[in-house]
Amino acid sequence: MQRRIQELESELGRVPIKQAPAQKPPVQLAPSLLDPFATHKEDTVTTSTKLGGTFHVHNESSECGVGREGGIPRSVTHKTRVFGQSHWINGIVLFLGIPSLIESHFRGETSRAVVGIQRCKSLARTIKFQRRPAARHLPPIPDLPPKDVADSLIDCYLRTIESVYRILHIPTFRRDYDAIWSSDTPPNTAFMVQLKLVLAIGAAMHDTKFSLRTSAIRWVYEAQNWLSDPAFKSRLNIQTLQISLLLLFAREATGIGEDMVWVSAGSLLRTAIHMGLNRDPSFLPTRSFFEAEMRRRLWNTILEALVRTSLLSGGPPLLSLSDFNTAPPGNFADEQLTDDDSTPAPDAEFTQASVAIALHATFPLRLAVTKFLNDFGAHGTYDETLRIDAELRTAYRALCHTLQGYTSSTGPTPSRFALRVIDFQMLRYQSALHVPFFGPSLKVAAYAYSRTVVVDNSLRMWNIVCPASLRAHGAAAEEEGEIGRDDLSRLAICGSGFHCAVSMQAALLIAVELRTQLQEAASLSPPTLRPDLVAAVEENKAWLLRRIEAGETNIKGYLLLCVVTTQIDALTRGLEKEEMLRLCLEAAEESEEVCFPLLEAMVAQGRDGGGDSGILTGLGTPEGGVEDWEFMVTDALFELGGVDGMSWMFGQESGQGQGGPLPW
Structure with missing residues (x-):
């Protein structure tokens, strides 16, 4: 045995030793992922106004220039918050001219505009206080x-x-x-x-x-x-x-707390992952057909809530496609889920799950958009923007083709609400891609396509929320229930969140386009503006007033649009700067005078036990009557330091009740 070992050692000694091949260098990661600021120089523009406080707009040097003209706004810092590119506040740079125009007149605490703002904010705090429930009634009670x-x-x-x-x-x-x-x-x-x-x-x-x-x-x-x-x-x-x-x-x-829904959606996502919803039921211990399909449906809706709130809040989705393998819901009617032998309907046949399934097909691209805009270190180039835009448009066309196939069938079809909501969402994703380039596009021709997309999509989104059929009826539409029969219009007027904030942003972007067209005009004859754009801004102003009449307590969006439309009108008429200033101040004061009586009426209604008190006469009205609900505690459950779509812009932060400045 020993001799055999020696022979083997001798043979091994005669074998030439090969050098190990040189190790290939690791795949190079994109510089922005290794160090987001390694190759991207940022130029921070800070603005501080009496009505707006301090905002830091973080612009990135672009291929076409640096600073406000060529720089791309990547985020905005305000107080303790950082808003990503999909948050509408990134358009703040487009309104920096207004405070510089009238700032000196708002410095005086006794000016009519300042006094009016303070009066309205005081009433708004009272109204919110009146609406909050008493602590002793917070546990669920049968007050249907x-x-x-x-x-x-x-x-x-x-x-x-x-x-x-x-x-x-x-x-x-x-x-x-x-x-x-x-x-x-x-x-x-x-x-x-x-x-x-x-x-x-x-x-x-x-x-x-x-x-x-x-x-x-x-x-x-x-x-x-x-x-x-x-x-x-x-x-x-x-x-x-x-x-x-x-x-x-x-x-x-x-x-x-609608402005903080993105935070709650993230918590819900982690709860669902903890329960295994990110794993398809086919890979988990045996479950009933009903439970498996409900898990797929709920996971799909959680994904939708995540990207939707990410887009609105400007926060990263903190999710990737590799984090789950759950299949989309099956094309089943609800009644089929209790039958373990059910088979899904053909793709071309409409069921109660068909809309969710069709929308899910675009989820990977919509997730890519939110990550592209809001992830840390997101410094996408314009070429990348155009590439994603093309892919998103292709997916949008396929989605429309699928849904139109359902509407042309003789059986059940998608609701009008569902079709318009999906249309609105897809347009918003497209627009969000180009809004960061909208400001630079007003002076840099290389981004002209973004300017066209933003303006056209803003107009289309506004027409979805407020269709021409409603505008044609005017005030009579409400009286006769025309608006009332339009669920999306009602939700946009009475609700908060996505549809409200996006509609407001659409109006502001259109207003910027109109103002820019007037400033670019070089003609001896009066400038001509697109009538549909002018009408959209005016209609949005009326829409904001209707929101206040429906119970909205924040008047500042209405005030801002009144001032912007006045500025556009002054530019159209070729007025001098001082005259424009006077008219803008008057517009601000008049907007407060219009809103103040509406807020006063809300306070009086709450003080008198009005509102919907008479409706609680069904199952189990709370002992002591509804008057008990008038006396309220602080908004501890929702006091997250959040900011809604417009109120923080004017220093009227949700749940805090303290007035502050406005950035225009």
Whole structure:
């Protein structure tokens, strides 16, 4: 044996030793991922005004120049918050000329404009205080409205939000709902919370004045309080996920912490991952067909909520396609889910899940858009923007083709609400890609395509929220219920969040385009503006006033648009700077004079126990009557330091009630 070992050693010694091949260098990561600022020089523009406070606009040097003309706004810092590129505040640089025009006149604390702003903010704080529920009534109580009203609110929800985002199993929900009215057995608390959130969302579309706002706010507070109970493990179930999703939509509908929904959506995502919803049920222990399909539906809706809130808030989605393998929902009608032998309908056949399935096909691209705009170190080039734009348009055309195939069939078809909401969303994703280049495009011809996309999409989004058929009827439309029969228009008027903020941004971008056209005009004859753009801005101003009449307490969006439209009119007439200044100041003062009586009426209504107090005469009105709800505690459940679509712009931050400056 020893001799054999020696022979082997001798043979090994005669074998030439090969050098190990040189190790290939690792794949080079993009410099922006290794160090986001390594090759991207940023130019921060700081603006501070009496009405706006201090804002830091972080511009990136572009291929076409540096600074305001060629720099691309990548984010905005305000107080303790940083807003990514998809947040509409990145357009703040487009309004820096207005404060420089009238800043000196607003420095005086006794000016009519400043006094008017303070008066309106004081009333707004009082109204919010009156609307908040008493702490002792925060636990869920059976204070349902009469059955006919509750039926109407449920129908509002089912034909709108549920038609796009699948959350509930409708037959099960209706069975449990009917049992509440027909049985003496106390209802399940979790279902009562779920039901009240459905009612709260439906209330935002019940009428054009949001007459049930006070009840809807209370229902949302009850749900948030119930979810905050520390019984975490016992609530890791499908019903709690449904309640959490409904709460996101209800907060937007009622304007309760709607600006911080992105934070809550992230928490919900992690809860769902903890429960394994990011793994397709086929890879998990055996579950019923019903549970497997509901998990797919809920995961899909959670993904939709995540990218939607990311787009609105300017926050990164913090998710990638490699984080899940859950398949999209199957094309089943709700009634089929209780039959384990059910087979999905053909793709061309419309079911209650078809809209969600069609929209899901575009999810990878929409996720890519939010990551491209809002991820840390996002410094996408214009060429990359155009590439994603082309891919998004292709996906949009395919989506339209799919949905149009359903509408041309003789069977069930998608609701008008669903079609318009999807159209609105896809246009918003396209527009968000180009808004960072909109400011530079006003002076740099290389970005002209972005200018066209932003203006055209803004006009199209406005026409979706406020169709021509409603505008043609004017004030009579509301009287005759024309607007009332349009669920999306009602939601945009009475609700908060996505549709409201995007519609407001669309009007401001159109206003900037009009102002720029006037400043670019080189002609001896009066300039001619596109009538449809002018009409859109004026209509948006009237729309903002309708929102205040429906219970919105923040008047500053209306004030801003009044000043901007006045400036456009002055430029059209060729007025001198001093005359323009005088008219802008008058516009600000007049807007406050219009809004102040509306806010006063809201305060009086709350003081007299008005609002929707008379509606709580259905199941289990709270002991002591609704007057108990008038005395409220601080908004501890929702005091997240958030800022809504417009209020922070004027220093009127949600839940804090302290007035502050406005950046225009």
